[in-house]
Amino acid sequence: MSLSRGAFIVFEGLDRTGKTSQTRRLYNRLTEKGIKAKLIHFPERSSAIGQVINAYLTNAQDLPDEVIHLMFSANRWEHINGIRQEMLAGTTFICDRYAYSGAAYSVAKGLHFDWCCSPDRGLIKPDAVIYLKASSDEAIASRGNYGGERYEKLEFQRKVGVVFDQFCEKESSYWHQFDACQSEENLHAEIAAIVDEVLKETPSQSLAKLT
Template sequence: MASINDLATAAIASSSSPPPLSQAQTQTPAKAQSAGGPSRGTFVVLEGLDRSGKTTQVKLLEQRFVEAGRPVKVMRFPDRSTPIGQMIDAYLKSDVAMEDHVIHLLFSANRWEAAHVLIITTSCDLLFILAPRYSLISFYTPFVRPHGLPRKSQKEPAFSPLSPSPETPDPNLLVESQRLTDHARAQRPSAQISSLLASGTTILCDRFHLSGIAYSAAKRNPSLPLSWAAAPEKGLPRPDLVLFLDLDERAARARGGFGDERYEREAMQARVRDIFRGMAADADAGSSSSSLAAPEPAEPTPRGRGENIVVVDAGSSVEDVADEIWRRVEARVRQVDGGELGASVGVVE
């Protein structure tokens, strides 16, 4: 059986040449700005069931932008390279068990750390994520201590995030901590989403916040409805376009590697698909892209979220799916470059 990489390589070689972007679209951000046009990149997210072909299609889509001379950055969530991502990875591989609300907040925090700021305390014993409209989440993570910072003495009083530090921090330690934190931020592969978009770089994202909402809601935990799952995502950069690669869960199961991770169960995938199709139908009830007879999920989908969701049939050939994705993406890029979607990316509401 051919691997995903083999299919992607073959599709790139055999597919027809992509439609050229207009001159206005191929100019650099600086030239676009001087010409009075927008200079930001387009934020595109590919969603879908596990094994629906997202990784292959992101690779093909990236190639289109490279050939057009457009700056492009690929991101994937969860980002398993971070301390939070490593905890998520252990959960998905069933190495550890976590309560539904806890793992949901970890998934959300993983997106927030790529979107805005990762804050590390000067003691580096606790990792704090601050999410707007949500509570402070703290995780005991001694393994994220930057090299060069001494461990706190056992004789020192315990640190509380809700009270002032019991003693004045060493200024030299603060300076060194800030230097190491800044260095870590600069080296992160998942550089801040908002900054990349503002610089004119298009972001192609393999999963984002809607996956977090759909997968958690699909667990059918009575205390974790869609409204609860959506709350910590509010304020994240909102994609200009979300493409849901629609594939029957039975077809996904037949593909190689299905079942390797926790969520790769046919019943779970079927519920996730129902939720996504419901969100797509709500996003644009009159669009032909959502004309599929999407079944109503057990719980109503979020209303008025302003998501730009398009359903793409992922059961076709790799080449046909890639062509349909490019047609949708190119049209949205033209809108962004024309200023129709605003000079800056929106936020999740």
């Protein structure tokens, strides 16, 4: 087992702000440098819970807002022990969406902020959150096939963005905001510079929990 742990890098932001492209670029960069890394995405749709979430997101099933919020949280909890074990063995995880998305999307639907955060307390706290910031209008203009899933509605995305901004201000010690509308190459370079610094600092640090 490695004497130093891996890092936990989370990407957050509105739908269609380039999270999938940038997580893949970062994963490729780390593995090319010989760093053991894994790329994960929440919701993780292959489990039984994940399949219910997928049916909800694709408008095949309706559930009360409170129920689907708790299912999103349960989806994170069912995978967190495996993530923790691999991190302690030296694997760096690059995570596309995490607890902050869970809270932001539910708060945007009108649920209370503290209630939305409560089910995720105790999960692994990220070493860094890469926040890809773009207005919802810009995100829509730059992406095709928008509107296919439940949450891809312009006014709703604006509300989600307000909550992400609140997280970024509140958790500024480990949230890093980037302009998602710049070129993919420039954005990747800026993200890589931050992640390189995080990877230098995390091996000797204990895992923290969301509180």
